[in-house]
Amino acid sequence: MLEAAEVTIKNLQSLRCEHKFKRLFEEAEQKLHLCDLDAIPLPRKKKIPKRLDQGLGFASNYCHDSAEEFYRVEFFSVIDAAVLNIKEYFTSTDLTEYQDLSSVLLTGTHKPEIITKYLELNESLNQQLDFFHNQFKESTVDDYRKIFADMVPEVRRMFPQVEALLRLLLVSPASSCTAERSFSALRRLKTWLRSSMSQQRLNHLMICHVHRDRLATLSPQAIAEEFIRAELQKTNEGPFLVDSD
Structure with missing residues (x-):
């Protein structure tokens, strides 16, 4: 995620040049001419509010000489704002840590x-990591999760x-x-139409909605059979077989 943000920032910064704006503005003018x-045009000049106009002579609105000059400033401002927001969002969170x-x-x-920030970790992690990486080499955290899931308890200890x-x-969300x-x-x-839904049903x-991908892999027939079997066990009516057809 951080690498994707860095690539996006570099791409935006590459657009922040006079040549890019000039070509974009010329393309817009050509399309206007074709259509x-x-x-x-320049945006309509707004009147200064009275609370800001104190008659000092310097409170008049600045007016750009051309539409190209006005939109050049807007073009650079939009790119600078996008880059700044991306940097603040990805550096103000715990993603870097x-x-x-x-x-x-x-x-x-x-x-x-980094290790000293967590009470669960101690200095023996260094030796265990060296020993562990001599046996297993993966590229993602999920790959190591699968290794520990398949590992026998004697080796895991x-x-x-x-x-x-x-x-x-x-357990720490990114x-x-x-x-x-x-x-x-x-x-x-x-x-609003489901406002009377009970908490258990909700x-x-x-x-089911959040884990719909896993839900789609389940067999409705098997779920129905398990539900019926559980209900019949409660009423002591014995086993019940459901026709697979």
Whole structure:
């Protein structure tokens, strides 16, 4: 995510030059001429509010000499604002710290300034990482998660600090997008027409909606059979078989 943000910033900064604006403005003028439209006008000059006009002589609005000069300033301002917002968003969050923590696992590099921030980790992590990377070399955190999931308990107990590091990476969200998606899904599910829905039904619908990809892989026939079997066990009516047809 941080690399994608950096690529976007470099692309925006490459557009911030006189040549790019000049070509864009000329293309706009050519299209206006082809469509037989009026030339690009200057925005209407707004009157200064009385509370700002104190008769000092310097409160008059600045007027650009041409539309090209006006939109040149707007063009550069938009790019500068976009670059600044991207930098503030990705540096004001914990993404950088999360990236540093994941690099410890992926590269095996011991960084004391990062390790000391977490009570779950200690100095033995350095030796365990060296031993662990001699046996396993992957490129993503999810790959290491699969390795630990398939690892026998006897081997897993040899890397308690590496496992603690992996757990920190898995439970610490890189962003709040997942939580924000749940609020968007709630808005779509609980509409004004569904205002009387019970909390239990709403929770079940939310789970089905958020995990719809996993839900699509389930067999409705198997779910129906399991539900009927559970209900019959409650009433002590014995086993019940459902025709697969």
